[in-house]
Amino acid sequence: MNFWRAIMLAALAATAPALLAGEIPPDARRSGYSFMGPDTRAMQDDDTSNPGMLFVLDGEALWTKKAGSADKACADCHGDARNSMKGVAARYPAFDKTLARPVTLDQRINLCRANHQQAAPLPYESRDILALSAFVAHQSRGVAITAGDDPQAKPFVEQGRNLFMQREGQLNLACTNCHDDNFEKRLAGSPITQAQPTGYPLYRLEWQTLGSLERRLRSCMTGVRAQAYDYGTPELVALELYLKARARGMPMETPAVRP
Amino acid sequence: MxxxxxxxxxxxxxxxxxxxxxxxxxxxxxxxxxxxxxxxxRDIITSFTCRYNGAEIFRADLFPAIAANPYLSFFTVAKESGKFEFEWIGDNGYSSTASASITVE
Structure with missing residues (x-):
């Protein structure tokens, strides 16, 4: 009896590290920036050639523009974003106590619009929501990511991790199959990155516009021929939360530029 | 814009x-x-001009194959202190301007 138990334990001990082998050790984590060519890096580094900065400028204008029937601007409550918003995006998606679930930065902006400005929500991926979230996240540039630190968010990080590890779609691939196991290799000529979401919302040259992490996740899902989750669904938010928690400690780059 | x-x-x-x-x-x-x-x-920028203290120093025509948020860079000789004025003109009566000043020593 004890003999078999010992064998079982030994077998478990031997397979447990193998199950975790896919995960990238903290000091081997790399931003998507390090996978890019020198031209695209230069474009991101220079604020006058980074097209994402056009959205940050738009967001700055929206920050002080009054909206909704409350006739209040973001600045009326939050003041100067350079102080009040510094480091905020680094901890999003964050746990919302009233809703008892994590919300993304875009959802937080729309919650603010609904509760404090009495304004209509901005549609996902619309220019205004991207501009506002880029402006807010830009205030955290260089700040270390802290998302997922909240103990209440832990079950959702775990849910996101499970989704990341779960195979899906006609190609039957999980996120981890590419982004943990095969980064630095190429997929149709493009480098496979580690999927560290340090620069969202970011300007993708392929999109010719700024886009959210959810847009990026949805196009990956379409890529493996899976049915993509809708914008704002709990699954997509959990995945986003897991990815941000996975990049914990890495500096924010918003607005990043990616090919 | x-x-x-x-x-x-x-x-x-x-x-x-x-x-x-x-x-x-x-x-x-x-x-x-x-x-x-x-x-x-179609909705594109069709023309860009740069004036240096009123005199045109650079002009470009833009076409549908040019990517969104067009980026243009060019060179000139710094002759005198003053102002660069930029103008983008496009479809549907689009017009946008910007300016920047320079000190020449």
Whole structure:
């Protein structure tokens, strides 16, 4: 009896590290920036050639523009974003106590619009929501990511991790199959990155516009021929939360530029 | 629309300086169609000009193949202190301007 138990334990001990082998050790984590060519890096580094900065400028204008029937601007409550918003995006998606679930930065902006400005929500991926979230996240540039630190968010990080590890779609691939196991290799000529979401919302040259992490996740899902989750669904938010928690400690780059 | 301009704040007389401009525009080609087959009308910037103290020093025509948020960079000789004025003109009466000043020593 004890003999078999010992064998079982030994077998478990031997397979447990193998199950975790896919995960990238903290000091081997790399931003998507390090996978890019020198031209695209230069474009991101220079604020006058980074097209994402056009959205940050738009967001700055929206920050002080009054909206909704409350006739209040973001600045009326939050003041100067350079102080009040510094480091905020680094901890999003964050746990919302009233809703008892994590919300993304875009959802937080729309919650603010609904509760404090009495304004209509901005549609996902619309220019205004991207501009506002880029402006807010830009205030955290260089700040270390802290998302997922909240103990209440832990079950959702775990849910996101499970989704990341779960195979899906006609190609039957999980996120981890590419982004943990095969980064630095190429997929149709493009480098496979580690999927560290340090620069969202970011300007993708392929999109010719700024886009959210959810847009990026949805196009990956379409890529493996899976049915993509809708914008704002709990699954997509959990995945986003897991990815941000996975990049914990890495500096924010918003607005990043990616090919 | 928002524009980002990079002109050196100071230069020596006779220096060759680089001017970089980036402006916000969707640059819709006019060749794409919507899900139900309707043609999306063309909406692009067609012309860009730069004036240095009133005199035109650079002009470019833009076409549908140019990406959204066009970025243009060019060179000129710093002759005197003053102002660079930039103008983008496009479809549907689009017009946008920006300016930047330089001190030449």
């Amino acid at each position: 928002a524009a980002l301009i990079n002109v050196p704040a100071k230069a020596k007389r006779g220096d060759i300086i680089e001017i970089r401009t980036l402006t916000s525009h969707i640059m819709e080609t006019g060749f794409r169609r919507t899900m139900d087959g309707a043609l999306v009308p």
